[in-house]
Amino acid sequence: MLLIPAIDLKDGHCVRLKQGDMDQSTTFGEDPAAMARSWVDKGARRLHLVDLNGAFAGKPKNEAAIRKILLEVGSEIDVQLGGGIRDLDTIERYLDDGLSFIIIGTAAVKNPGFLRDACTAFGGHIIVGLDAKDGKVATDGWSKLTGHEVVDLAKKFEDYGVEGVIYTDIGRDGMLSGINIEATVKLAQALTIPVIASGGLSNIADIERLCAVQSEGIDGVICGRAIYSGDLDFALAQARADVLNGHL
Numbered sequence: 001m002l003l004i005p006a007i008d009l010k011d012g013h014c015v016r017l018k019q020g021d022m023d024q025s026t027t028f029g030e031d032p033a034a035m036a037r038s039w040v041d042k043g044a045r046r047l048h049l050v051d052l053n054g055a056f057a058g059k060p061k062n063e064a065a066i067r068k069i070l071l072e073v074g075s076e077i078d079v080q081l082g083g084g085i086r087d088l089d090t091i092e093r094y095l096d097d098g099l100s101f102i103i104i105g106t107a108a109v110k111n112p113g114f115l116r117d118a119c120t121a122f123g124g125h126i127i128v129g130l131d132a133k134d135g136k137v138a139t140d141g142w143s144k145l146t147g148h149e150v151v152d153l154a155k156k157f158e159d160y161g162v163e164g165v166i167y168t169d170i171g172r173d174g175m176l177s178g179i180n181i182e183a184t185v186k187l188a189q190a191l192t193i194p195v196i197a198s199g200g201l202s203n204i205a206d207i208e209r210l211c212a213v214q215s216e217g218i219d220g221v222i223c224g225r226a227i228y229s230g231d232l233d234f235a236l237a238q239a240r241a242d243v244l245n246g247h248l
Helices: 034-040 053-059 061-071 088-097 106-110 114-121 149-162 181-190 204-212 226-230 234-244
Strands: 002-010 012-019 021-029 045-050 078-082 102-106 124-133 135-140 144-149 164-168 195-196 218-223
Touching: 002 034, 002 053, 002 061, 002 234, 012 034, 034 045, 034 061, 045 053, 045 061, 061 078, 061 088, 078 124, 078 144, 078 181, 088 114, 088 124, 102 114, 102 204, 106 124, 106 135, 114 124, 114 149, 124 149, 135 149, 144 149, 149 164, 149 181, 164 181, 164 218, 181 195, 181 204, 204 218, 204 234
Parallel strands: 002 045, 002 218, 045 078, 078 102, 102 124, 124 164, 164 195, 195 218
Antiparallel strands: 002 012, 012 021, 124 135, 135 144
16 A cells, blocks of 8 residues: 655645635645655655646646656656646656656546547556545536546546546545545446545554555555644554555
8 A cells, every 4th residue: 555645736835725725725844845855755655746726727837846846756756746737748748857647637527538648648657536525526626516426437537548546535635534435445446447545534544444445456545634734654654554465
C-alpha cells in the first residue's frame, strides 16, 4: 500500500481545503519544494500534487512551484499532478518537466475524447481522477454533481487505457471522517486497473483497513489533512502498511 502525501498548491503555497472550498484553506507551508523534500525524507515513494488555482481556472497556475518540487525530488520518486489540465500541450510540457503521471479529472468527464487522445499520445502516464458523492461523479472543483455513476465511467476510461483511477469521496475529503472503504472496494472490484483511495483519511486504523482490502485492487491512498494536522504520523503509517502487505 503506497501512502502518497498530497501537496495542494494555492498561490504558490501548500494549503489544505475543507471539502474543496477555496475560501476554507489552511496554509501549511510557504515553500512547496521544502515540503516535498520533507515527505521524501519521511519515506514517501510518490507525491500527489494539486494545482488548486488551476483546477478552478481550467489552466495551469502554479507551474513555478511545481518545477521547484520536481527539481528537488523528481529524480528520486514518482510525482503525479492534477488540476487544470485540459489540453495535450500542457500534458507534454509537464511530462517534459519530469512529472511521472498526469491526473485528468473534470476534463475526462466533460470531454472523454480528450482523455482518449491523452492515453493514446502519452500511454502509461495518464491517471483519471474521479470525485464522487453517493456514487455520482462531480466536476469543476466539486461544484457540480453529474448523473454519471462512478463505476460505469471508470470502466469506460479503463477501456481508453488509463493507468489507474484516483477515487475521492468528496463528502469526506478534508474532514478526517474516515475513508469510504466500501465504495472504494466496489470500484476496485469492477476494474482491472489499480485504484488509489482518497478523501477522509484520518488515522492508522484507516491504513490498516485499506491494507486488508489491497488485494481487491487498491494500490495506494492519498494522504492529506491527517498528515499535516498530526492525526497520522506518515513515516510510521507507511512502515506499518509495508509490514501488513508483506513488503518488509
